[in-house]
Amino acid sequence: MSTLETPASRPTRERNGNRRSRRWLPYVGAALLLGLLVAGFWPKPVPVETAEAGVGTLRVTVSEEGKTRIKQRYVVSVPFTGQLRRIPFKAGAEVIAGETIVAIIDPVLPGLLDVRTRATTEARRDTAAANLERAKANHQFAVSELRRIEKLFASKTISLQELESAQLRESSANKEQAAAESGLRQAEAELQELGPVSGANGDRPAIEIKAPATGKVLHVFEENSRVVAAGTVLMEIGDPSDLEVVIEVLSRDGATVPPEAKVEFEQWGGGAPMIGRVRLVEPAAFTKISALGVEEQRVNVVADLLTPPEQRRNVGDNFRVEARIIVWEATDTLKVPAGALFRQNDQWATFVIVEGRAQLRMVKAGRTSGTEMQVLDGLKRGEKVILYPGSRVHAGQRVRGVKI
Numbered sequence: 001m002s003t004l005e006t007p008a009s010r011p012t013r014e015r016n017g018n019r020r021s022r023r024w025l026p027y028v029g030a031a032l033l034l035g036l037l038v039a040g041f042w043p044k045p046v047p048v049e050t051a052e053a054g055v056g057t058l059r060v061t062v063s064e065e066g067k068t069r070i071k072q073r074y075v076v077s078v079p080f081t082g083q084l085r086r087i088p089f090k091a092g093a094e095v096i097a098g099e100t101i102v103a104i105i106d107p108v109l110p111g112l113l114d115v116r117t118r119a120t121t122e123a124r125r126d127t128a129a130a131n132l133e134r135a136k137a138n139h140q141f142a143v144s145e146l147r148r149i150e151k152l153f154a155s156k157t158i159s160l161q162e163l164e165s166a167q168l169r170e171s172s173a174n175k176e177q178a179a180a181e182s183g184l185r186q187a188e189a190e191l192q193e194l195g196p197v198s199g200a201n202g203d204r205p206a207i208e209i210k211a212p213a214t215g216k217v218l219h220v221f222e223e224n225s226r227v228v229a230a231g232t233v234l235m236e237i238g239d240p241s242d243l244e245v246v247i248e249v250l251s252r253d254g255a256t257v258p259p260e261a262k263v264e265f266e267q268w269g270g271g272a273p274m275i276g277r278v279r280l281v282e283p284a285a286f287t288k289i290s291a292l293g294v295e296e297q298r299v300n301v302v303a304d305l306l307t308p309p310e311q312r313r314n315v316g317d318n319f320r321v322e323a324r325i326i327v328w329e330a331t332d333t334l335k336v337p338a339g340a341l342f343r344q345n346d347q348w349a350t351f352v353i354v355e356g357r358a359q360l361r362m363v364k365a366g367r368t369s370g371t372e373m374q375v376l377d378g379l380k381r382g383e384k385v386i387l388y389p390g391s392r393v394h395a396g397q398r399v400r401g402v403k404i
Contacts, residue, residue, distance in 0.1 A: 045400035049387040050353060053336045053379045060328040060367050062257065066247035066265070068305070068319045070238035074212045078232045082107050082207070086225045087234065091218060095211035095237060102217075103209040103234050108227060118191070125187035132180035135173070142166075142173035215239035218317060240316045241309040245276055247301045247323045251285045254299040256327050263303045267322040274312055276303040278325065301325065328367055334375045340385040341365060341373055351386040351393055352379070353401060358386060360395040 078084070082105040089095070089102060149166040152158045218236040222228060245265065249257070263276040278301060285299040303323070305312070341348050341363065348365040351358045363378030379385070384401060386393060393399065 045356065045398040046392060047402045048358075048389065048393060048399045050384045050401040051337050051340060051387055053334060053375065053381055053383045053385060055332055055334055055381050057329065057331045058333050058335050058367065058372060058374050059326055059369055061369065062249055062253045062325040062327055064247050064249045064253075064323055064325075066245045066303075066321050066323040068243050068245050068315060068317060068321065070215075070218070070240060070317045071242050071244050072213065072238060073218070074215075074237045076102055076209060076212065076234045076237065078103075078105060078228045078230055078234065079207065079209075080105070080230045082228065084222060084225055084228045084234070085206075087220060087223050089217050089220060089235070091216075091220060093217045095213075095215065095217060097211055097214045100211040101208045102211050102237075105207045105209065105228075107206070121187065121191045125184070125191055128180065128184040128187045132177070132184050135177040135180040139170070139173040139177045142170040146170045209234075211237060213237055213239070238317065243305045243315065243317075244279070245303045245305060245321060245323060247303065247325070248288070248298045249301055249325070251297040251299050254281050254285070254301055257281055257301055257325055258327065262326045262329075264324045264326070265305075265321040266324065268312070268315060268319065270311075270313060273324075274305060274307040274315075274321070276305050276307075276323075278303050330367070330374070333366075334379060334381060335372045336375055336379065336385055337387055338368055338371055338373045339387045342389070350379070351389050351395075351399075353384045353386065353399060356398055356400075358389070358393050358395060358397045358399050 085104040085106065087103055095102060146166045146169075149158060149163055153160070153163045215238050218238050220235045222232060222234045228234075245263070247263075257278060259278065261278040263278060265274040265276060268274055280302040282300045282302070285297045288296050288298050290296050303325075336350070340350050342350070344360075344362065348363050350361055350363055352361045353359070361378055364376040366374030366376045368374065386399065
């Protein structure tokens with residue numbers, strides 16, 4: 001038997017349904033609130049910078065400033081005092097060894113000082129000759145006197161003391177004669193050095209000085225015509241195509257540079273780096289004050305420039321370059337950025353990202369270039385490591401990689 005729904009009973013049933021639905025609303029709100037709280041306090045992955053362990057070339061270098069210099073430099077100087085004619089050459093002029101006349105020296109006319117010097121020297125020579133004659137006379141007299149006294153002593157007429165006195169006088173006279181002869185020889189040698197007195201340049205020919213080597217004039221120190229003394233430097237000659245580079249490095253870095261190490265020179269004014277090879281690490285270091293006022297022990301590393309002259313344009317003597325000496329180099333070696341490794345006790349360690357979490361990994365490190373480090377064991381190619389983890393990353397923590 002069915003019960004018929006009447007219009008009066010329908011509102012009552014609707015009110016009962018609304019009461020039951022409102023009873024569940026607080027539970028739904030509490031569940032939503034709890035879910036929001038859990039989601040808000042749930043630990044989020046820490047954003048970290050990552051890099052990938054890769055295989056490539058690794059270099060250990062020593063970088064310092066260097067200066068170019070010509071290997072063989074020749075200084076042209078004046079062989080004797082004379083009148084220098086004006087030098088027509090400028091820096092950069094080409095000269096040929098044994099052919100190009102770089103300077104002409106005319107003899108200087110004897111002046112008043114030369115005449116007076118000759119007269120003084122002649123007077124000194126005459127005085128020495130007179131002293132020699134007197135010394136010879138004194139010596140002859142001492143010899144004669146000694147012979148007479150020896151005869152008297154033999155006949156026992158005089159004492160032994162008188163004989164010894166005569167012998168002493170003869171010996172002294174002999175030495176005075178030898179000294180007078182030496183003084184005369186010295187005065188004659190000085191007079192001979194002055195040479196004959198001449199009143200015209202034509203008596204002595206001009207001297208032509210030729211280039212000692214093939215190359216270019218580097219510096220002209222005396223250009224104008226004037227009287228120059230013997231030994232005066234006139235110019236400097238060298239071959240700019242035959243260059244070497246001198247690099248001042250710290251002594252501790254110089255000790256690590258191997259023989260014939262490869263060198264790359266940058267910032268020389270061209271595009272591609274110039275290539276060189278270490279020829280010598282000088283055996284003696286020197287002290288130099290740095291720009292900060294610190295005393296440093298430095299040593300010169302000399303490298304031959306191998307780049308052909310036609311590829312280095314106008315690079316010449318004393319040009320500045322940035323030198324990078326390759327101390328060690330390896331190809332196809334596993335490497336990571338230096339910021340990914342840190343010291344853990346006495347070992348090197350790094351954080352590797354495995355399934356979204358940081359995993360502490362002990363590694364064996366090799367050489368370093370300053371920005372990259374060689375990994376000998378503990379990592380594989382393609383693994384992602386965390387850069388500069390610091391204290392915010394620990395083992396097992398969830399991380400999220402961020403590209404640099």
